[in-house]
Amino acid sequence: MLHTFVALVQDKPGVLTRVASLFRRLNINIVSLTVGESERADVSRMTIVCEAPDHAAHRIRASLYKLEITVDVDEVGRADAVIRELCLVKIAAGPKTRSQIFELANVFRARVVDLAPESVMLEMTGAASKIEGLIQVLTESGYTILEVSRTGRMAMRRGHHTSRVLKALGTPDPDHHDEKLFHEKPHADEILPNEFAEGEG
């Protein structure tokens, strides 16, 4: 069974090693993992999808939580979260076959991000099944897929969910206006990653 964990971890060297070794030790295979910036400059957000028996979920969550670098962990199910993935697909296509690919892209709401004399690159976001749908249609239509790159699933709870994740970060909960409970709400300049100013990308 697939489990999706969202972990907020300190942005320190070696964090990835710690998390990866944990799963290795538990003998659980990671299906996909993404690490990126979160709403706080010093905290990274990981979405980890792993294949594990149902009863193991608690143990994984507890083990993740026990790592000293972990700020919080949440397990999200398919029902209550938006789960999206980004995919880049490069297809061999010349001027004659290009327009058919554009039509398919339109149906799947994929965007053309690069066009070369002999290839087209599409970008698509969506659930894993939608991405696999596009790849299958392209393959079955006889196109040669040159490269596929997928980010792996990223999850976020639907609605104004004041999970423990948010509480740990001090996000104000609109139902409880006692701001003192959430005294650590970050300032704007704390939220914005510094690298924006450095013009790196």
Place this chain on the structure above:
Amino acid sequence: MLHTFVALVQDKPGVLTRVASLFRRLNINIVSLTVGESERADVSRMTIVCEAPDHAAHRIRASLYKLEITVDVDEVGRADAVIRELCLVKIAAGPKTRSQIFELANVFRARVVDLAPESVMLEMTGAASKIEGLIQVLTESGYTILEVSRTGRMAMRRGHHTSRVLKALGTPDPDHHDEKLFHEKPHADEILPNEFAEGEG
């Protein structure tokens, strides 16, 4: 300086641990990492962005290549690749403030993926600077950002690039139909020196 590596690795348990420990050993900080499926069922594709001095790029590439789980490694510069990232942002917004967020979303070509009585979730793809632009505008407009989740950068070379990555995978090149040429994993010293280093910002 930021370096972006695309590594094709065998889809086996412990792969992530191997890669993460390698960077830990080299004492190089991973800025972002994504692992997902590639065009081959038994091969995963990683995009690793790391902060390292310019002269270290060769060493990182060679070290990655030396891992037995590695099928191939490519270093891509900003000039010759499409570099995209997926971001989900949840913003506190009620019925009155929602429409202003929709307008901003439109400008940034972000999509509304969830709507709740007190929050809106946007999905956006693009370069890191574009994503940071949206977050900055939202923050400066006075909105409370509840959650941000980013996949980290994913890179793919522009055009019909028959990189060694593709050759190693045996992808047919329309110009050279001799499949025999594409069966062997090249030697480590064959892929060095890095001929693409000049194209980098």
